[in-house]
Amino acid sequence: MASRAAKERCDAGYGVNNTGKAVFLDFQDAFKRLGREVVDARYGNLFDMYKEITDVDPHEEPMMIYPAIHYTMGGLWVDYNLMTTIPGLYAIGEANFSDHGGNRLGASALMQGLADGYFILPYTIGDYLASKFKEPKTDTNAPEFEAAEKAVQAKIDRLMNIKGKRTVDSIHKELGHIMWEYVGMARNKAGLEKAIGLIQDLKKEFWSNVYVAGETGVFNQELEKALRVADFLEIGELMARDALNRNESCGGHFREEMQTEEGETKRDDENYMYVSAWEYKGDDVKPELHKEPLKFEFAHVATRNYKD
Amino acid sequence: MNFTLKVWRQRDAKSKGHFETYQVKDISEGTSFLEMMDILNEQLIGEKIDPVAFDAGCHGKQSGPVSFDHDCREGICGACSLYINGRAHGPESGVTTCQLYMRKFKDGSTITIEPWRSRGFPVIKDLVVDRGAYDKILQAGGFISVNTGGVPDANAIPIPKKNADESMDAASCVGCGACAATCKNGSAMLFVAARVSSLALLPQGKIEGARRAKAMVAKMDELGFGACTNTRACEMECPKHITVSHIARLNREFLKAKFKD
Numbered sequence: 001m002a003s004r005a006a007k008e009r010c011d012a013g014y015g016v017n018n019t020g021k022a023v024f025l026d027f028q029d030a031f032k033r034l035g036r037e038v039v040d041a042r043y044g045n046l047f048d049m050y051k052e053i054t055d056v057d058p059h060e061e062p063m064m065i066y067p068a069i070h071y072t073m074g075g076l077w078v079d080y081n082l083m084t085t086i087p088g089l090y091a092i093g094e095a096n097f098s099d100h101g102g103n104r105l106g107a108s109a110l111m112q113g114l115a116d117g118y119f120i121l122p123y124t125i126g127d128y129l130a131s132k133f134k135e136p137k138t139d140t141n142a143p144e145f146e147a148a149e150k151a152v153q154a155k156i157d158r159l160m161n162i163k164g165k166r167t168v169d170s171i172h173k174e175l176g177h178i179m180w181e182y183v184g185m186a187r188n189k190a191g192l193e194k195a196i197g198l199i200q201d202l203k204k205e206f207w208s209n210v211y212v213a214g215e216t217g218v219f220n221q222e223l224e225k226a227l228r229v230a231d232f233l234e235i236g237e238l239m240a241r242d243a244l245n246r247n248e249s250c251g252g253h254f255r256e257e258m259q260t261e262e263g264e265t266k267r268d269d270e271n272y273m274y275v276s277a278w279e280y281k282g283d284d285v286k287p288e289l290h291k292e293p294l295k296f297e298f299a300h301v302a303t304r305n306y307k308d
Numbered sequence: 309m310n311f312t313l314k315v316w317r318q319r320d321a322k323s324k325g326h327f328e329t330y331q332v333k334d335i336s337e338g339t340s341f342l343e344m345m346d347i348l349n350e351q352l353i354g355e356k357i358d359p360v361a362f363d364a365g366c367h368g369k370q371s372g373p374v375s376f377d378h379d380c381r382e383g384i385c386g387a388c389s390l391y392i393n394g395r396a397h398g399p400e401s402g403v404t405t406c407q408l409y410m411r412k413f414k415d416g417s418t419i420t421i422e423p424w425r426s427r428g429f430p431v432i433k434d435l436v437v438d439r440g441a442y443d444k445i446l447q448a449g450g451f452i453s454v455n456t457g458g459v460p461d462a463n464a465i466p467i468p469k470k471n472a473d474e475s476m477d478a479a480s481c482v483g484c485g486a487c488a489a490t491c492k493n494g495s496a497m498l499f500v501a502a503r504v505s506s507l508a509l510l511p512q513g514k515i516e517g518a519r520r521a522k523a524m525v526a527k528m529d530e531l532g533f534g535a536c537t538n539t540r541a542c543e544m545e546c547p548k549h550i551t552v553s554h555i556a557r558l559n560r561e562f563l564k565a566k567f568k569d
Contacts, residue, residue: 052403052407053338053407053409054338055409055411164357165357165358167350167353167354167357169346169349169350170350211353211356211357213352213353213356213372213373214372214373218320218433219320219375219432219433219436221373221375221436222353222373
């Protein structure tokens with residue numbers, strides 16, 4: 001809620017700093033109430049970091065803050081053994097969707113890394129490999145390998161030959177602005193529909209007017225970036241579609257249409273008690289939604305209360 | 309702010325490198341060094357698209373964007389490098405290049421940017437070097453053996469707080485390579501010491517304890533890194549403040565292993 005409020009004030013033109021994209025966070029009252037030592041013990045490293053970046057000491061002047069995306073929920077679909085839909089391909093840690101549901105909090109990444117890497121994978125991957133020892137080595141000249149290599153090479157050649165007028169960075173940034181504005185902290189139906197259209201247009205712009213500097217066959221960071229941005233355009237559109245489908249507020253996903261009188265998230269357990277698994281159906285084809293129902297046998301489903 | 313940049317350009321490991329001079333203008337003080345490099349690259353790519361609208365003043369032998377390493381941009385991944393005005397990670401102490409801000413430079417000044425210069429880190433392109441040697445050193449001994457089967461109880465192996473803290477200090481090494489790049493002997497001693505020391509302080513990994521120091525030092529020598537002559541330049545430039553006391557611990561571990569032979 002605090003983040004949404006900060007963005008709302010800045011959008012309304014009340015932001016501080018020369019960018020207008022910041023609000024003040026003043027610690028003076030906290031210092032008076034708890035003493036500087038207590039506050040430093042809790043947030044000292046953040047104060048140091050802030051001073052390093054801005055050259056301003058937050059003990060003396062209020063901090064200037066603005067929300068930013070540092071995380072996305074979800075990831076590759078995996079089964080209970082952490083294997084993806086491709087046999088033998090495992091996804092662990094933050095690459096998979098499995099552990100966190102609608103929100104991720106501090107140290108979630110560490111927890112998932114440990115849970116998957118230390119507790120689960122050592123048991124499951126060996127089980128898969130055990131049945132494979134007697135199989136002959138896969139031949140890298142197999143038709144599947146050649147087809148995959150050809151497809152990647154064709155994608156690279158296509159990118160390099162566009163020779164348009166837009167840099168890869170400029171399209172990446174434009175995508176970022178669309179996501180931030182319409183698929184960010186607060187979402188609504190009209191905004192998400194608009195975002196899908198904007199991303200599709202940007203995708204067309206990318207594939208017809210991007211300029212990828214440098215050559216192929218050598219170390220080329222621009223090409224690497226272009227391939228990533230091509231993927232970001234796909235995943236960005238998918239995120240907007242998923243957010244549009246989920247007409248409830250849940251965890252980090254806040255639909256403006258679904259909030260309490262106090263502006264808190266409002267779930268709709270009757271209709272959305274499922275995990276959305278989207279199946280890729282090919283380029284420019286709508287992905288297919290598979291609903292995996294969430295069943296709770298021991299935990300009691302409730303609304304989190306931060307107030308008491 | 310405006311800057312003149314002298315940037316090392318090198319087509320690949322085998323080509324001869326040279327400096328190119330570029331101008332960047334209207335850089336705000338809060339811009340990070342790597343963001344400034346991004347701005348330069350947008351200019352250099354723009355020049356390719358439309359040579360008139362974007363003029364970075366580059367008419368040299370090698371055009372196009374400058375390659376440089378970067379990833380997390382918050383000082384924890386160890387990907388960024390750069391020798392800036394003759395110092396690893398630039399003029400600030402205790403920060404990586406990504407945490408360096410343009411306000412630390414004088415407006416109108418010339419900034420010289422080079423890749424890590426060390427035999428152990430061959431140049432891949434421009435400012436990007438191959439730091440695979442550090443991975444190879446780690447593979448030689450930077451691991452511990454654990455029994456398979458059930459996961460041990462969380463409190464089964466008590467570790468004194470002092471040891472845990474000291475081990476964590478050593479473990480804060482991000483493997484950026486500034487130590488070897490700074491060392492006049494091109495020694496990776498501080499890196500190896502941080503890894504060995506971090507594990508030597510813990511009860512885990514005692515099985516390969518004696519082997520570890522010897523194996524990692526031998527690998528470091530094999531990969532072309534020099535020997536340590538205790539100048540402590542590495543400690544001065546380490547963005548994570550790893551101290552040479554860990555080198556002392558490495559030497560102790562190394563000697564202990566030798567006596568066991």
